[in-house]
Amino acid sequence: LCESDESASSCPADCGGLIVCGDGVCEDTETTATCPSDCPSVEIPETTVSEEEKIPTSDVSFLAKGILDLSTDSRGSFSAVADTQVSIVISDDHILKEIETTYLTIGSETYILSYLNGAYRADVTMPGTSTRHALSVVIQYADGSVQTLSFIANLTSSGLIYEKISDINSPISEAVVTLYVLQENNWLAWDGSPWNQFNPITTKADGNFIWYVENGSYKISVTKAGYQDTDSGEITVNNNIVNSRLEIKTIEEAPVFDTITETTEKIMESLGVVVQNLSETVQTVRESPAAQTSTSVAAPIIATTAVIATAVLASSFNLLPFLQLLFTSPLLLWNRRKRKTYGVVYHSLLKTPVDLAMVRLFRMPENKLIKSRVTDKEGRFFFLAQPGSYRLEVNKLGFSYPSKILSEIKDDAVYLDVYHGETITVNEKDIVITPNVPLDPTTGEKLQTPAGIKHKKLLQQTQKYVAVVGVVIAVLVFFVQVTIWSAALLFLQIVVYLLVRRLATPKKPKSWGIVYDKTTNRPLSNVVIRIFEPKYQKLLESAVTDSKGRYTFLLGPNEYHSTYEKGGYQSQETKIDYTNEKDIKELAKDIELEPENKK
Numbered sequence: 001l002c003e004s005d006e007s008a009s010s011c012p013a014d015c016g017g018l019i020v021c022g023d024g025v026c027e028d029t030e031t032t033a034t035c036p037s038d039c040p041s042v043e044i045p046e047t048t049v050s051e052e053e054k055i056p057t058s059d060v061s062f063l064a065k066g067i068l069d070l071s072t073d074s075r076g077s078f079s080a081v082a083d084t085q086v087s088i089v090i091s092d093d094h095i096l097k098e099i100e101t102t103y104l105t106i107g108s109e110t111y112i113l114s115y116l117n118g119a120y121r122a123d124v125t126m127p128g129t130s131t132r133h134a135l136s137v138v139i140q141y142a143d144g145s146v147q148t149l150s151f152i153a154n155l156t157s158s159g160l161i162y163e164k165i166s167d168i169n170s171p172i173s174e175a176v177v178t179l180y181v182l183q184e185n186n187w188l189a190w191d192g193s194p195w196n197q198f199n200p201i202t203t204k205a206d207g208n209f210i211w212y213v214e215n216g217s218y219k220i221s222v223t224k225a226g227y228q229d230t231d232s233g234e235i236t237v238n239n240n241i242v243n244s245r246l247e248i249k250t251i252e253e254a255p256v257f258d259t260i261t262e263t264t265e266k267i268m269e270s271l272g273v274v275v276q277n278l279s280e281t282v283q284t285v286r287e288s289p290a291a292q293t294s295t296s297v298a299a300p301i302i303a304t305t306a307v308i309a310t311a312v313l314a315s316s317f318n319l320l321p322f323l324q325l326l327f328t329s330p331l332l333l334w335n336r337r338k339r340k341t342y343g344v345v346y347h348s349l350l351k352t353p354v355d356l357a358m359v360r361l362f363r364m365p366e367n368k369l370i371k372s373r374v375t376d377k378e379g380r381f382f383f384l385a386q387p388g389s390y391r392l393e394v395n396k397l398g399f400s401y402p403s404k405i406l407s408e409i410k411d412d413a414v415y416l417d418v419y420h421g422e423t424i425t426v427n428e429k430d431i432v433i434t435p436n437v438p439l440d441p442t443t444g445e446k447l448q449t450p451a452g453i454k455h456k457k458l459l460q461q462t463q464k465y466v467a468v469v470g471v472v473i474a475v476l477v478f479f480v481q482v483t484i485w486s487a488a489l490l491f492l493q494i495v496v497y498l499l500v501r502r503l504a505t506p507k508k509p510k511s512w513g514i515v516y517d518k519t520t521n522r523p524l525s526n527v528v529i530r531i532f533e534p535k536y537q538k539l540l541e542s543a544v545t546d547s548k549g550r551y552t553f554l555l556g557p558n559e560y561h562s563t564y565e566k567g568g569y570q571s572q573e574t575k576i577d578y579t580n581e582k583d584i585k586e587l588a589k590d591i592e593l594e595p596e597n598k599k
Contacts, residue, residue, distance in 0.1 A: 044105065044136045049145045055094050057149055060137060063087040064212035065196040066123075070240050071215065076151040079239035081158055081210050083128040088113065090120040090137070098142040106135045106153065113137075130157045158208040159243035161222055163250065171207025172248060174400070174442075175224040176200050179242060182217035182234070190218065193367055211242040222248055225442045342380040343434035345394055346415060347441065348405045349533045350540055351556025352584055353379025354439055357396040361433065364389040364423055383433040390424045390433065399439035406438045414557050414582055471497055512550040513588035515564060519595055523549025527566045527593070534561050534575075553587040562587070569593040 047054070062070045062078050066087045072078045080086050088104055090113065102113040102120050107127045113120040127133055137149040161177060162169040178200035179190040192199040192211065201209045220232040220242070230248045345357045357375045361383045362368060370390070373381040383390075394401045402421040412418050419435035426433070474493040478486045515527045527545040531553055532538065540560070545551045560576040572593060578585055 044148055045138060045140075045146045047146060047148050049141065049147045053096050053145070054147055055090070055139065055149070057151075059091045059094055060149060060151070061089045061091075062151075063089060064240065068195050068212045068214070068240065070212075071238075072151070076149070077154060078151065079154045079156060079241055080126050081212075081241060081243065082126055082130045082155040084210070085123055085125050086153075087121060087123050088137070090139075092118050092120070100140045100142045102137070102139050104135065104137050106133055126153060126155055130155050154239075156239075156241060156243060158210045159220075160245045161203050161207045161209065161248060162245070163227075163248055169247075171203075171205065172224060172227075173203055173205045173207060175203045175207070175222055175227075175248065177203060177209045178221045178223075179211055179213075180219050180221065181213075182219075187219065193362075193369060196367060198367075209243075212240055213237055213242055215240060218242055220244055220246060222246055224248065226251055342382045343419075343436055344379045344415065345375050345381065345396070345437045345439060346379055347399075347556065348403045348438035349441065349538060349558070351412070351415070351558045352554065353377070354396055354399065355379055357394055357399075357439070359437070360393045360395075361385070362391050362393060364391055381434075385426045385431055385433050386429055387426050387431075390426065391421060392419060392424070392433075392435065392437065393421075394437050394439060396439055398442055400442045401437070401439055403438040403440045405440050409438075412436070412438065468497070512552050513590055514549045515545050515551065515566075515591045515593060516549065517569075517595070518592040524566060524569070524593060525549060527551070527564055527569075529553075530563045530565075531555070531587070532561050532563070534559055551588075554584050555587050556584050557581045560587075564591050564593060566593060568596055570596055 057072075057076055060072075062072065062080070064070055064080065064084075064086060070078045070080060070086070088111075090102065092115075099120075104111045104113065104122060104124060106124065109125075109127075111122045111124050113122040115121075133153045133155060135151040135153050137151070139147045139149070141147075159177075160169070161172045161175045163172055164170070179192075180187040181190040190199050190211075190213065195212065197211055199211070201211075203209055215238050216236075218235045218237055220235070222230040227248045227250055230246055232244050232246055235242065235244060345354045345359065346352060347354055353375070355375055355377045357379070358372060359375060359381045360372045361370045363370050370385075371383055373383065375381050402419075406412055406418060407420055410416075410418050415436040415438070417435045419437045424433055424435070471493050474486075474490040478490045515524045515529075516522065517524055523545075525545055525547045527549070529543050529545070529551050530539060531541045533540055541553055543551050543553065555576070555578055557578050557580070559579055562574050562576060564572045564574075570593065572591060574589065574591070576587060
């Protein structure tokens with residue numbers, strides 16, 4: 001339509017002057033072959049019904065995912081994504097006479113609408129080209145009269161996650177794309193289940209993603225192992241579509257500097273001086289008015305220090321899922337003992353249980369979340385379900401679901417009924433859903449040099465020393481200003497430190513393996529040991545022997561091979577077969593390494 005404020009120069013698509021394929025008008029120079037969107041092969045009849053008998057365009061709705069009503073403007077224009085399905089619904093509220101047939105045409109395709117539950121409906125696949133397409137709805141009445149309703153489908157492309165490689169946008173697969181909605185000035189994860197959609201989405205090989213949403217303010221976050229986390233910033237959606245194009249960049253690994261050792265030694269030296277001189281300085285500090293003022297300022301900081309210490313020590317385990325398990329699962333544990341049936345979430349290669357994994361149960365086909373559970377330290381969970389169809393979804397940082405490594409496996413060593421995302425059908429009441437769910441590691445061990453592994457061990461020790469700083473400061477404040485407030489903060493600091501350290505420290509093994517010098521029979525320290533999964537040639541774990549030559553690993557029922565390396569000694573490799581084991585077993589073999597200069 002050429003409006004009064006438009007002209008051929010300002011809007012040639014509406015006011016002539018330029019023939020545009022996709023403007024909804026079949027020009028003399030356009031044909032079905034050159035522009036099928038404007039010149040469909042099906043002839044569109046003229047409207048012959050009276051004005052009183054016409055169905056208003058407001059009675060026609062276009063629904064994404066069969067639910068979300070796509071906004072249509074006064075010209076009958078709506079937006080959709082190319083090559084996706086949109087449902088058309090015509091209400092019978094204003095139908096005054098018998099309809100013989102109703103059909104829709106878009107491009108060269110024609111769809112017949114069927115009458116169901118008070119409306120005429122059809123599922124329409126949008127054309128694959130991202131442009132404007134004329135869409136016509138033809139209603140033929142039993143008396144021979146016709147009404148034609150015209151619309152314009154503005155088709156756009158899907159969103160894309162990509163990285164730039166030599167100025168070429170290369171799609172990224174296996175990226176986790178999460179949509180957030182702005183509600184009352186808070187960013188909340190968008191719930192896609194009412195609209196038959198998933199959130200988050202994991203991209204496939206083409207890197208594409210798409211959401212149909214209600215108009216409003218949104219933002220997108222993208223995560224992928226080895227890449228920087230990316231945020232789109234606020235996006236204003238006014239066409240019901242979220243389809244941004246986002247570039248993500250790889251993470252450049254920071255080098256491990258030799259100064260780590262020197263820095264750690266300085267920290268330890270400083271702490272030693274503080275402890276040694278503490279008794280001499282407490283009395284002097286107490287008598288200082290300035291110190292009294294300083295402690296008044298420092299006391300509130302102790303609570304913050306407790307939080308920082310918690311974050312430092314908790315970096316090796318998932319604290320929030322642990323708290324959820326602690327406070328929400330007593331009933332689950334009691335019921336499990338009673339029924340003595342459960343499923344296990346486990347590492348697809350190590351065959352070890354995965355604790356603190358989030359397991360969600362969805363009812364199909366509406367894809368409605370029914371229940372969620374957090375696995376315990378043995379990776380166990382279960383759901384009590386009523387008749388119906390269900391599916392499970394499992395999330396755990398550092399793992400991917402469903403397992404691709406075991407995608408064709410139904411019985412995996414001690415784990416039967418291996419689950420890969422299939423629909424679970426329950427035919428009786430109070431049935432327990434307990435499949436075993438493997439997860440693939442997404443951030444497995446990297447094949448580091450022996451020096452890199454030693455530096456990693458040193459960094460872990462440094463974490464512990466940093467976490468002690470908060471306790472030391474709390475002790476100083478307490479002795480300088482002895483009050484109930486400072487005593488309470490000291491107690492809180494110590495409790496938080498001990499609790500988080502206990503949770504973050506892995507369980508000590510019951511037995512050790514020792515690496516010896518074959519010639520002198522003396523234990524060897526700093527021997528680098530690696531564990532591999534032979535079938536997929538994947539590095540699973542690595543460790544360094546301590547000052548007494550000791551080491552250990554916890555391995556599940558599977559086959560492995562291990563390597564032992566130390567400068568000046570011949571490397572050694574051993575095969576490990578735990579396939580007949582029924583539970584996790586420690587690897588604690590005594591190994592002898594032969595010096596390289598031995599003849």
